Amino acid sequence: MGKAFNNDEAPIDVAVIGGGPAGLSAATTLKQAGIARVVVFEREPEAGGIPRHCGHYPFGMREFKWPLKGPAYAAKLVARAKRAGVEFSLNTSVVEANRSGLLRVVTSAGPKSLSAKRVIYATGVRETPRSARLVSGPRVQGVLNTGALQSMVYLEGRRPFKRPVIIGTELVAFSAIMTCAHAGMKPVAMIEQNTSVTARWPTALFPWINNIPLLMETKLVEIKGGDRVREIVVRNGKGETRTIECDGVILTGQFVPEASLGRMGHIKVDPATRGPSVDQWGRCSDPTYFATGNLLRPVETAGRSWQEGKQTGLWVAADLAGKLPHYEQKAHPVRVEPTLIYAMPQRIYRNNLDAQDVAGMTHVQLRVVKPIKGELIASIGEHVIWRKNISAKPERRIEVPIAELDTSTSSNNQGEIVFSLVSQA
Amino acid sequence: MNFQMEKSPSQGMLSNDVCDVLIIGAGVVGCAMARRFTLEGARVAILEKATDILDGASKANSAILHTGFDAPPGSIELACIREGYREYQEIYKGMGLVKEDCGAHVVAWSSNEVDNLEGIHAQAHENGVMDVRLISAKQLQNAEPNLSTKALAAIAVPRESIIDPWSAPYAYLAQAQKNGAEVFLSAGVSGGKFDSGIWTLSTTRGTIKAKHVINCAGLYGDLVEEAVLGEANFQITPRKGQFVVFDKAASKLVNSVILPVPTSRTIGIVVFRTVFGNLAVGPTAEDQQSRCDASVDEDAVKALIADGIAKIPDLKDMPITALYAGLRPASELKEYRILPQAKKNWISVGGIRSTGLSGALGIAQHVFKLYQKMGLKHKKLKNPMVPIANVLAEKAHRDWQRKDHGDIICHCEMVSEREIKRALEEPLPARSLAGLKRQTRVTMGRCQGFYCTARLAELTKDHFETPLSEKI
Ligand SMILES: Cc1cc2nc3c(=O)[nH]c(=O)nc-3n(C[C@H](O)[C@H](O)[C@H](O)COP(=O)(O)OP(=O)(O)OC[C@H]3O[C@@H](n4cnc5c(N)ncnc54)[C@H](O)[C@@H]3O)c2cc1C
Ligand SMILES: Cc1cc2nc3c(=O)[nH]c(=O)nc-3n(C[C@H](O)[C@H](O)[C@H](O)COP(=O)(O)OP(=O)(O)OC[C@H]3O[C@@H](n4cnc5c(N)ncnc54)[C@H](O)[C@@H]3O)c2cc1C
Secondary structure, three states: OOEEOOOOOOOEEEEEEOOOHHHHHHHHHHHHOOOOOEEEEOOOOOOOOHHHHOOOOOEOHHHHOOOEOHHHHHHHHHHHHHHHOOEEEOOOEEEEEEHHHEEEEEEOOEEEEEEEEEEEEOOOEEEOOOHHHOOEEOOOEOEEEHHHHHHHHHHHOEEOOOOEEEEOOOHHHHHHHHHHHHOOOOOOEEEOOOOOOOOOOOHHHHHHHHOOOEEOOOEEEEEEEOOEEEEEEEEOOOOOEEEEEOOEEEEOOOEEEOOHHHHHOOOOEOOOOOOEOOEOOOEOOOOOEEEOHHHHOOOOOHHHHHHHHHHHHHHHHHHHOOOOOOOOOOOEEEEEOOOEEEEEOOEEOOOOOOOOOOOOOOEEEEEEOOOEEEEEEEEEOOEEEEEEEEEEOOOOOEEEEHHHOOHHHOOOOOOOEEEEEEEOO | OOOOOOOOOOOOOOOOOEEEEEEEOOOHHHHHHHHHHHHOOOOEEEEOOOOOOOOOHHHOOOOEEOOOOOOOOOOHHHHHHHHHHHHHHHHOOOOOOOOEOOOEEEEEOOHHHHHHHHHHHHHHHHOOOOOOEEEEHHHHHHHOOOOOOOOOEEEEEOOOEEOOOOHHHHHHHHHHHHOOOEEEOOOOEEEEEEEOOEEEEEEOOEEEEEEEEEEOOHHHHHHHHHHHHOOOOOOOEEEEEEEEEEOHHHHHHOOOEEEEOOOOOOOOOEEEEOOOOOEEEEOOOEEOOOOOOOOEOHHHHHHHHHHHHHHOHHHHHOOEEEEEEEEEEEOOOOOOEEEEEHHHOEEEEEOOOOOHHHHHHHHHHHHHHHHHHOOOOOOOOOOOOOOOOOOOOOOOOOHHHOOOOOOEEEOOOOEEHHHHHHHOOOOOOOOOHHHHHHHHOOOOOOOOOOOOHHHHHHHOOOOOOOOOOEEO
16 A cells, blocks of 8 residues: 655666656556556655645546546545555655656755656646746736645635736636635736637636626736736737736746756757657657656646556556667657647657557647647658648647658658648638 | 834834944945944944845846956956955855856957957956956857857956855845844935934934944935935936846856947846856846836847847747846946045945946945044954855755755745745844845746745745735
């Protein structure tokens, strides 16, 4: 049964960095596949990841066929992992991920080094802060991402303001509204830069949304105030500006993978997804590392991240049994043209796979910046290897079946696959 | 409310005693001044209007410890920078401070600029910085392989260094305090009178008496003189400088400080590493009226990013961690405005525009000499205590690397629970988020508080003047 991690025991087979839904399901799957020592390293006092901070529904439809609040969902995933025999090292930050599975971790007792045969890298996503959005104005208190707001409300029972403006309409803005309602905060407006709301809103939310003025095609251009936020300046599609009085700003969404371990170390990070560059088994540029969950790319739901973790668990188990193609083999690099934001995986093995090899991801995932209709084309050099008319939106992943890509035109098995989306006016 | 503590730095009445020297303003200059006068044996008190020290010009700068190679020859500024550099070199290790000798390159990007390098080289030698030398594009590429190949030539300045711009002044003031100086925060000077050789200054926390006053009020220096003396000897026009900070991964792209060929007005946009392991680009130079509005603006920031990428092309894939702006206390003249008024027992130390971090220790020595010239003497402390600063530099041995630091609160900057708790306590308690950031670096990393704001709100709940949160 579940036990705390003890460094003095047998060597670690698989170390999991990050105990969110993806890391937990990967670890559980590995134990169920008979792997001896699987340890989850989680820097927070409890495992569970982002859902632990989301005191609202609905989580767990995919995993438990029943809607749960985030913390209950997280607790169930942790309990399941413990039952499977996963070991936990909590309050433990992984601060370096070095070659060949050598990790540097820190607990209150200080730093130490450990190594594992394989490492699963599952550190999730966070939202873009004010700075990286280049919002003008002085530094003032009361500008938060949804994630910070949620942990303040649900974990600490505190609130930073009472009349915030919510920036963005991705699904996480829904969490922001729920969190405001829970903590007695009344949003004064919700602002979206695009012409349509990004998320498909759960209908249950309409009563709340109806009470919040929604400003479309409106951009946050400046935050003003002294010590705290006093007002914001917004600009609409016609270029007109106006101010909105408020005492806080919730910056929602614009997710970025938390890939700093990779960026600071040797694991290659893709500037497009901003997560590690992986092949169809999630293998990183150092094949002892496998990335999974939302770290792979922004952004999917908890349920989907959990599903990905489960597959990663199977792939890592297969790799330990020598059933993945050798990393050094020729693979096709994958890239996108500017209408698309990213493609994942960034490296695809084709043609030369062994029959006994375990299949990896079945699809390439792509995303667009704004709603667009057009023809999606995959090509290698001059040759179009796949094409299809699609209608895409920023919040929806586009999936291209890897099996349909005709890579036979690339005689050397390593021609670059380029995706482009040609818009139809 | 807490019961009033006697002579607490942050609340209650001020001291009844008459001190020898009263310093107005705890910017880097005031902190260095308090240290020098205390070490020389004077009874010192320092008044700061903000809840935390370093709340003016000293809150944001490029953190470069200059050698003075490009300072005006023969100026007080040059003398103070050179002496400041020398003293910092002498004391920093013993105080637990850092200095990274990364060196600098003044890079010429046009043939005009190449022509100017000779003059800069000659000036550096005239200023006594003899190791400065001209180098070719090829030598520059060897030293800085990630620099754009459009660089034509450069001057190498081997001893330009980077330091921690907050820990240093904190350490100066902590040493003064430890050796007897009194620090009064939230004590803004609003007026005063000089009577029979004694100054009585009125502040937001009551009055305080002193024999001599040194005005180090930085951005407000002239206003303090108008309020206390009736007229100011100089006028401050704040000059804003904005910066962009890139992800720590970017710091491996440069080794030295990349300086442009300066214009008559400003040294221009610099690409520099910080001791905290970031890479920054800035500052701009924008005159403004407000003495406190350090706003950033999108257009200026975008121009800085473009400038950075033009110089270091690989910056294009680097995420942005932070934006900030600082205000230089510029006066009508470039030269420091260090003006003693012997009849009034008053020394103005104003207009320390853009080299105050480097010059502070030298300025303090210079001012002490002026004070001695007024005929004043004290008995130098024999064995002054030297408190050790908490190191925050990336490459140093940090608190999280030691035992029993509690939880890591800020994961991006690796700030421990123990560091935060200590900073919230005496002797210089953090009483604003800005103050706590300067003392610990909490929330200053890549996530900008996404992961730690909630814990921080809890930990700081009874400490800040402007709290981060309230109980639901
Ligand atoms: C603010 C926010 C709200 C969201 N709301 C919803 C929602 O309502 N519904 C939904 O379905 N999805 C939501 N999501 C999407 C969310 O990312 C996924 O639900 C899911 O949590 C992703 O799982 P994960 O395991 O990939 O990452 P995470 O859940 O983010 O887990 C990553 C874990 O790694 C740990 N970690 C990170 N770095 C280190 C390190 N160096 N050392 C040790 N541990 C580390 C973290 O502490 C964390 O526990 C939200 C995301 C955010 C950011
Ligand atoms: C963009 C920028 C980049 C820079 N880069 C560098 C660099 O790389 N290297 C370098 O050496 N220097 C640099 N500098 C310069 C350096 O930061 C300044 O010279 C220095 O901070 C000036 O310090 P000060 O103590 O004179 O002023 P301040 O820091 O303004 O201190 C004055 C203090 O007095 C207080 N005060 C004001 N009025 C009152 C009152 N009435 N009563 C009590 N207290 C009062 C204020 O709150 C403040 O804390 C830079 C500056 C800027 C803005």
